[in-house]
Amino acid sequence: MRFDLQVFLDILMAMPWGVWQTLCISFLSFLGALVLAFAVAMIDYYDIPFLKGPSRVYLSIFRGTPLIAQMFFLYFGMPVLFPAFRSLSSYWAGVVSLALNMGAYMSETLRGALNAVPDGQREAALTIGMTEGQLMRRIVLPQALRIAIPPLSNNLIDTIKGSSVVFTVGVVDLMAVAKMKSAVGLRYFEGYAAAMLVYWLIITFATRVQRRLELRMGRAYRR
Template identity: 40%
Template sequence: MRPLDFDYMLGLLPVILGYVPLTLFMAVVAMVLASLLAVERVIRVPGLDWLVVLFISFFRATPLLVQLFLFYYGLPQMLSFLTKINGVTAAIMRLTRHFSAYMAEAIRAAISGVDRSQWEAAHSIGMTQGRMMRRIVLPQAGRIAALTLVNYFIDMIKGTSLAFTLGVAEVMGATQKEACGNFLYFKAFLVVAILYWVTVETLNQGQKQLELGLNRAYAR
């Protein structure tokens, strides 16, 4: 059994950290786009409900890795213009579609959780649908869904690790490259595992502070 080479692991850390911004960028962009798509799905444009149901069903029922391969390697054979999409864009688009399907359900449940009497009160004073959603419903639904959405963001950060299968040099891709160069797989992947662990635990602490802040605000 080989001992751990801490000098190698510490030397590898700055190399991997250099790819953290790309990993976080993909997660943040995908999270923003997924949130917008989720709200759009909840609004339910007349005549498109069946597409919404089909969209959510497909992206919740199929693995993220299958979706990445289908979109990046499969669809370009059918639609030639997709060959111009690079790995980063493809990964962001797939993460967006995948997680928006879950987030749509979370946001829909949060909106449904707002007391119907507040909807009726808003209508009784002549509020438009858009104004009621913006000023009354969404702020309360946001409080209900906030912690769930943080969990999805954490899952999205971990999901970016699959982008290396598309040739994207993010954290996982950089680690794979370094490990292949010297065959020190355990040490390399242990470093990246600890890095993900620290990142997620930091977000967990932020989630706890967010929960305390939201509960304190509504306890007044």
């Protein structure tokens, strides 16, 4: 069976909805992961005793198990014991499980960025009468953000890639469109080649944006 260019182009033309779903899921998951990662990083930064234990358990579970297993557990397993989860759609099951998974890895990025700010700056700020809130907003976060941008950009790219498994719970994303279109006439080479091309274009664009953002944020520190 030879490569069929027309089939390849037809599958590409059918992908816009799947691409939109993939981008939406990735964006929502990344935002959720960022909030969760920041909370975990702050627990570690301020060394909050009664929250450190639960945060470590969370990190251990979601770093130590595959994303697809977490997604299946949330969507298929949790409703068995907790009926409230039966109303959880496959879309939001994908978003939540991806956010929980990526949040576990992004927390290490933010923790490292926060700890990279010299302690001397913290001590000097407290000496002149700054509150903890002012110290965090005006001194720690601006510097930590600059440090965290490159790895967080990589985390965003990983989130986009990770979203490719949400089709396994019934979400019609980019991979689902490729799978369904490939099944028509058994044109799997063309279908998955189209999916890889689109993912490559998305990731390439995200990488270019990342580099521009890094350059812009670094200008103030090069002057």
